[in-house]
Amino acid sequence: MSHYGVEPADKPKALTSQAIKALRHEEVKGISRRRLLRTTIGAGFGLWLLEVTAGTLSFLWPNLEGGFGGKVSVGTFDTLKNQNAALPFSEGYPVYVQEARAFIMLVDPTRPEFSVGEDSTGDGTALNVRALYQRCPHLGCKPNPCIKTYWLECACHGSRFDRVGTKADGIGPAARGMDRFALQVDDDGLLTLDTGKITLGAPPIALGQPGIEAPRAATGCI
Numbered sequence: 159m160s161h162y163g164v165e166p167a168d169k170p171k172a173l174t175s176q177a178i179k180a181l182r183h184e185e186v187k188g189i190s191r192r193r194l195l196r197t198t199i200g201a202g203f204g205l206w207l208l209e210v211t212a213g214t215l216s217f218l219w220p221n222l223e224g225g226f227g228g229k230v231s232v233g234t235f236d237t238l239k240n241q242n243a244a245l246p247f248s249e250g251y252p253v254y255v256q257e258a259r260a261f262i263m264l265v266d267p268t269r270p271e272f273s274v275g276e277d278s279t280g281d282g283t284a285l286n287v288r289a290l291y292q293r294c295p296h297l298g299c300k301p302n303p304c305i306k307t308y309w310l311e312c313a314c315h316g317s318r319f320d321r322v323g324t325k326a327d328g329i330g331p332a333a334r335g336m337d338r339f340a341l342q343v344d345d346d347g348l349l350t351l352d353t354g355k356i357t358l359g360a361p362p363i364a365l366g367q368p369g370i371e372a373p374r375a376a377t378g379c380i
């Protein structure tokens with residue numbers, strides 16, 4: 159109690175029902191808890207929607223842009239040969255094209271050229287070129303071409319494929335050869351892969367049987 163009999167300015171008043179009602183309708187200074195909660199939930203939902211939209215767009219973008227998932231022009235025979243000058247591409251060695259995630263090779267290396275045409279099965283014999291999807295059919299590792307054997311060797315579990323992707327029966331766990339992309343060679347010799355159209359690789363063939371090329375050396379690279 160004050161010695162001078164002065165009442166404190168903010169002396170609490172009795173909370174009558176009328177006072178409570180007035181407080182409820184009174185404009186809250188700053189931001190109310192309810193509004194803060196609504197704003198936070200709204201912002202969270204907005205962020206989630208943005209992420210979903212961005213993810214969907216980035217998934218579809220390659221198709222729209224002609225990247226992996228759609229048609230990819232990889233160049234003519236000479237373009238690939240010049241881009242891989244250190245590798246014997248014209249002798250049938252598989253070369254890698256990152257943009258298409260594919261290994262590309264001549265089917266018949268005695269004819270160092272592509273032939274005009276289209277092949278939706280990806281076999282490529284008529285066009286004299288084949289394009290293999292980079293994923294090993296076992297568990298998806300990327301096999302590497304071996305310069306000694308010309309074969310593709312999967313380092314993960316030891317599957318071996320000849321240079322055109324035929325699986326060597328009994329060597330490694332892959333159940334089929336490497337998968338192939340549909341392809342087309344136009345009148346100017348330009349090779350285009352349809353990376354959205356994949357044909358599964360053929361069943362394995364035992365070494366020494368027709369349909370699989372023998373390795374060019376007794377030992378591989380791995």
Ligand code: FES
Binds near residue numbers: 299331
């Ligand atoms: S992923 Fe290639 S052999 Fe297993």
